[in-house]
Amino acid sequence: MARPELRLTPLEEIGQATGRPVEEVERVLLVIHALEPVGVGARDLRECLLIQLEAKGQKDSLVWRLIHDQFDNLVNRRFPEIARSLKCTVEEVQAAADDVATLNPKPGLEVSAEDPKYVVPDLIVERVDDDYIVLLNDRNVPRLRISSAYESVLKDRKNSDKGTPGGDTRAYIQNKLNSARWLIQTIEQRRRTMIKVMNCIIREQREFFDKGIAFLRPLTLQQVARQIDMHESTVSRVCSGKYVQTPRGVFELKFFFSSGLETEDGEDISARTAKEIIKTLIDEEDKLNPLSDDAIAKKLHEKGLKIARRTVAKYREQLSILPARFRRRVA
Numbered sequence: 001m002a003r004p005e006l007r008l009t010p011l012e013e014i015g016q017a018t019g020r021p022v023e024e025v026e027r028v029l030l031v032i033h034a035l036e037p038v039g040v041g042a043r044d045l046r047e048c049l050l051i052q053l054e055a056k057g058q059k060d061s062l063v064w065r066l067i068h069d070q071f072d073n074l075v076n077r078r079f080p081e082i083a084r085s086l087k088c089t090v091e092e093v094q095a096a097a098d099d100v101a102t103l104n105p106k107p108g109l110e111v112s113a114e115d116p117k118y119v120v121p122d123l124i125v126e127r128v129d130d131d132y133i134v135l136l137n138d139r140n141v142p143r144l145r146i147s148s149a150y151e152s153v154l155k156d157r158k159n160s161d162k163g164t165p166g167g168d169t170r171a172y173i174q175n176k177l178n179s180a181r182w183l184i185q186t187i188e189q190r191r192r193t194m195i196k197v198m199n200c201i202i203r204e205q206r207e208f209f210d211k212g213i214a215f216l217r218p219l220t221l222q223q224v225a226r227q228i229d230m231h232e233s234t235v236s237r238v239c240s241g242k243y244v245q246t247p248r249g250v251f252e253l254k255f256f257f258s259s260g261l262e263t264e265d266g267e268d269i270s271a272r273t274a275k276e277i278i279k280t281l282i283d284e285e286d287k288l289n290p291l292s293d294d295a296i297a298k299k300l301h302e303k304g305l306k307i308a309r310r311t312v313a314k315y316r317e318q319l320s321i322l323p324a325r326f327r328r329r330v331a
């Protein structure tokens with residue numbers, strides 16, 4: 001089912017619905033536009049950007065005219081047409097477009113009722129000489145223990161006869177102690193499993209820890225599960241929502257798992273590595289003549305990586321990088 005299109009309600013309709021004159025509706029709208037953050041309450045992107053420029057005292061500037069009069073051409077980066085229409089140079093249009101890029105298209109996102117969520121690593125990987133050591137980051141987490149007071153109750157002979165009130169108490173405590181021991185054993189087993197998984201990741205991704213993200217290899221949950229002799233679902237649960245602090249930064253455990261792409265020499269590289277290479281190529285490209293997806297695919301082929309143009313396009317979109325025609329600069 002197709003999503004319904006959003007429709008801007010004309011001020012006249014709002015006036016009729018509220019029984020107020022259009023002039024009053026316009027005044028209320030201006031009050032809303034004056035609220036913080038600047039640009040909130042705008043009826044579309046164009047109006048949102050214009051409100052921000054007016055708040056900066058840049059009304060009727062080249063940047064303001066670019067949005068007010070040439071918005072469609074700006075979106076499609078038709079800089080020569082804009083320059084002819086506004087009677088300025090293409091370089092001036094490019095500079096104004098750069099100023100537009102500094103504005104906030106979604107000012108409402110600055111306001112959030114949610115508290116910031118901080119990541120506390122569950123594991124710490126430290127390099128000691130030529131080895132990597134895995135440590136549990138649980139210094140601030142209290143360890144569970146069973147109170148000795150309950151064990152003394154079990155040893156009390158007065159509570160040893162079944163069918164008596166004391167005997168019922170002893171049976172109840174024994175049952176709860178068994179549950180507590182099971183819980184503690186389960187937690188300890190999970191801790192040991194986390195360390196096993198991380199040690200396996202270090203073995204498989206040693207080049208990443210030594211040299212960086214460009215050397216991240218393809219790795220699956222099934223591979224790790226097979227090496228540590230556990231079920232794949234167990235490894236998945238252990239990795240879910242868990243973070244590790246490494247010499248390369250803080251990562252979610254699932255960061256180290258990704259599909260692979262084949263190279264011409266028969267080896268595989270991680271899809272994340274391919275994305276990093278694509279990002280580097282785009283960062284270093286000639287901004288006056290940016291690389292198309294096809295050109296990027298050819299450069300990757302030259303590096304021995306078998307990848308299709310549509311895969312490059314998919315990775316580029318996942319990296320939130322615009323197509324070449326939108327990255328092109330005129331100056």
